[in-house]
Amino acid sequence: MIGIYLSGTGNTKHCVEKLVNLLDDTARCIPLETPYIINMLENENTIVLGYPTQFSNAPFMVRDFIRKNRCLWKDKKVFCVNTMGLFSGDGTGCTARLLKKYGAEILGGLQIKMPDSVCDSKLLKKGIEENRQIVKNADKRIEQTAEQIKKGIYPKEGLSFIAHIKGLFGQRLWFYRKTIYYTEKLKISDFCIGCGLCSKECPMKNIKMKENRAVPGKRCTMCYRCISLCPQKAITLLGEKVQEQCRFEKYE
Secondary structure, eight states, rough: OEEOOOOOSSHHHHHHHHHHHHOTTEEEEEOOOTTTTTHHHHHHHHEEEEEESSSSSSOHHHHHHHHHTGGOOOOOEEEEEEEEEEESSHHHHHHHHHHHHOOOEEEEEEEEEEOOOOOOOOOOOOOHHHHHHHHHHHHHHHHHHHHHHHHTTTTEEEEEEEHHHHHIIITTTTTHHHHHSSSSOEEEEETTTOOOOHHOOOOTEEEOOOOEEEOOSSSSSSOOOHHHHHHHEEEEESSSOOOOOGGGGGOO
């Protein structure tokens, strides 16, 4: 078994690591952007795939990874995990359908509510204690799920036809243009001091340093890693101002 994930603020990383470690404490969990990830996946039969939901869809980086490595998935057993701020619909189903197309066996799906990490929008913002309770509830659900899986019972959250309809009409069609490709909407203000942290941490290598200034490209996967890490709060995507730098460590 191996866990792989895209995690901008640490939410999904925590969920995948906790689940995988409860199922097999010898198994590794690695980020999706790890250079040697393909070699590792080739040698594993069971994969836990985790990512945050964006407008009831998987981040384009995740879907792109699946497509680019389509020959990898044949006969692999995959359990999909997605994290969400409020609504997911068929967040797990979006990748499950794609993986099945390339020959994977979908073991199940788990959709977990975590603290909202859209740091440049006031939407869905909660107090720190409420978010800590959300994390506690998530941990309890993961523990219960691990016990079920050990008994051979896999949850199927987000994989049904009804979930597909909810995700499609609840959000995905309305925000289709935001998730069909990578986005060029990332903004970096004059508050940037050229520390280079965003460039180093971007999973897409989408941010370059030019003349001691961070410059965004057109391949942002909307993970919010740079926004939540920037020491100057100089980076935004949806809004014009960083409202809160939400990272999982804050709620432990």
